[in-house]
Structures are given as C-alpha cells and as structure tokens.
Amino acid sequence: MLLIHCPYCEEDRSELEFRWAGEAHVVRPENIAAISDEEFAEFFFLRNNEKGLTYERWRHIHGCGRFFNAARDTVSDRFLMTYKAGLPKQPLPVAEKFAAIAEEKSVETWEQTEGDAR
Amino acid sequence: MAELDSNIATRSLPLSGVHGGSAAVRLEPAQPAERINLRVGAEDVSALSAALGLDLPVKPKTSSSANGRTALWIGPDEWLVFADGGGSIGSSLTQAAASSNVVHSATDISHRNTAILVSGPGAAATLNAGCALDLSLDAFPIGACSRTLFGKVEIVLLRTAENTFRVEVWRSFSDYAFGLLSEGARDAAL
Ligand SMILES: [Zn+2]
Numbered sequence: 001m002l003l004i005h006c007p008y009c010e011e012d013r014s015e016l017e018f019r020w021a022g023e024a025h026v027v028r029p030e031n032i033a034a035i036s037d038e039e040f041a042e043f044f045f046l047r048n049n050e051k052g053l054t055y056e057r058w059r060h061i062h063g064c065g066r067f068f069n070a071a072r073d074t075v076s077d078r079f080l081m082t083y084k085a086g087l088p089k090q091p092l093p094v095a096e097k098f099a100a101i102a103e104e105k106s107v108e109t110w111e112q113t114e115g116d117a118r
Numbered sequence: 119m120a121e122l123d124s125n126i127a128t129r130s131l132p133l134s135g136v137h138g139g140s141a142a143v144r145l146e147p148a149q150p151a152e153r154i155n156l157r158v159g160a161e162d163v164s165a166l167s168a169a170l171g172l173d174l175p176v177k178p179k180t181s182s183s184a185n186g187r188t189a190l191w192i193g194p195d196e197w198l199v200f201a202d203g204g205g206s207i208g209s210s211l212t213q214a215a216a217s218s219n220v221v222h223s224a225t226d227i228s229h230r231n232t233a234i235l236v237s238g239p240g241a242a243a244t245l246n247a248g249c250a251l252d253l254s255l256d257a258f259p260i261g262a263c264s265r266t267l268f269g270k271v272e273i274v275l276l277r278t279a280e281n282t283f284r285v286e287v288w289r290s291f292s293d294y295a296f297g298l299l300s301e302g303a304r305d306a307a308l
Contacts, residue, residue, distance in 0.1 A: 001250065008194050009178045009264075014250035016267050062267045064178070064193035 002077065004058065007084045008066045021057035023047045024069045025089050051075060055089055058082070132232050132289040138300045140307035142240025145299050148233035148284060152203040154211040156189075157196050158222035169218035170199060170211070181263045181276060187211070190263040190276055198274055198286065200233075231274075232289045234296060237282040240306030245275065245283060247302025255280065269298045 003012040029035050029043055048054075054074050059067045071080040071092055080096045133147035156174075158166050167174045172184035175191045182189050187201040199211055215224035236244055242253040248269035251258060258264075263276040271294055274286040287295045 011178070014267075016250060062272050063265055065196060065265070066193055 017062040024055040140303040142307040143238040143303040162220040243306035244302035
C-alpha cells in the first residue's frame, strides 16, 4: 500500500483515502467565450499524459476532503512531493530528483523487457 | 378536529438493541446525539467558537470538548460537532451556530450519522481490522480524530480514552460497520 503525504493533514496516509483528479496546473482561459474551438479542446480535453515526472491533482477524499497537487513519477508510481492547491508549480527538491532518476533507470519497463518481442 | 398525538411515531436508532464484541472488546451503539457538519472560513472560526461555547480545533486530527459539546477537526474549514440530544426535530447546534451572525454552513446531520462505541483492551486491534490508521497512542492519542475508511465505508473516528473509540458512520452503513467490527473483535480476542 502506498502512503501519500497530505499537505493539509500534515502526515502520510493510506492511498485508499485518496482519489486521482487529473493533470495539475491547467489554467482556465480568462475569457473562455473568446477562444477558438481548437484552443478550447486544448484546454478542456487534451492532456499531456507524461511518462515519468508529472504534476497531478489529488484529493484526500476520505480524509480532510481537500484537493492538493502532487509531483509523481508515472513509471515507478513514486510520489516525489505534494503541496497545497493554489500554489504555483513547485520545483522538485534536488535529492528527490536524483532518487527519481536513479529509480527510473532501475525500474523494468515493458519497453525494456518486451519492447522487441515479435 | 382531533389533536395529533406527538408520540405517534417513535424514533429509534438504526442499531437500536444491537450489542456485540468479544472477550477483548465491547461494541455498543452510542446514545442518540445532535450533530452538525460545520463549514466556516478561518477568519470566522473564533466567532463560531464563541457561539458554540467551545474552541473549534484548528490543528489536524484534534478535537475539543466543552459544555457537553464536542468538535472534531475534519478538514481545514470543516468540523463535525456533536452533543447529547437528537431525539427531536430541530437542533440546538444549528441555532447556536446561527447566533454567530457570520457566514458559515451548519448542516444538521443528527440522523444521517449514528455512532458505535468500541471499548476494551482490543479496541485498536478491532478497528485496525478495517482501518489503515496508525492507532498507537503516539500517533493517535486520546482526543485524536480523523475521517478515514473502515473497510469499504467512510467513518469519523475519535479516541475518547486509551481503550475507547467512537465510530461515527452514516446510518445506512451502520450494519456493515457493526458487522466488520464484530469480525475484528473476534480476531482481536484470539
Ligand atoms: Zn488530508
């Protein structure tokens, strides 16, 4: 079971209490009526779906109920950092960044082991 | 015109008459209570505290009690407040909150929730049958509280004494919660 640090409860809690809530830092256009269909699609539907470091919103739905932001590695499923909603995108602490890169190299991905299978 | 008898319907607790446990734990429904879910911004917490006659806790996982009322920190702007009573329609807690004259939301949930008291030397082990919280006294001391999960249902857990917990649960989930607590109680006595 993963433990996730809730920045509002100020402690690590079981992943069972949390829900994923999509990509973080998607900014709503200031005048949404004025944007084109393509710009609306970009804002509303399209997400980056990054492999590796990604910034996401999570919600401590069965705890304090709050949304917050998390930096997570989608390859290792490791949470690198969480911080309160409303804050700008936070830089990763250096130690976490190195640990993430080291771990990413050691994680067996499908591309590494099965990618050439015919 | 005939007078309506006010006792025509008698309210009973969802777990009325139920009891259970094992050699290590006692399980029983708590007395009826008045309850509100309270939402208020940080700037008006002191006004609500004064109106309710107790200090709303602002530290995560803490509770406070005064004048027969208990307030549990649920989130940064959310509390569960309960008090003895709850037998009748209307709530002294919503009235007290309204007397604060500041913007807030106080929802009467007296009968949405019911509560189960879990007591005895195996109380923490019983709860840990379905709850992932660290219930050691260091991590969850007397007075600590949290909304969390117990098995598949959401509960609000409050430690009232070293070996006593109050489990607040939605009334329609109370059968499930009591059943899983009974299983946990059995295991805790092994
Ligand atoms: Zn939380």
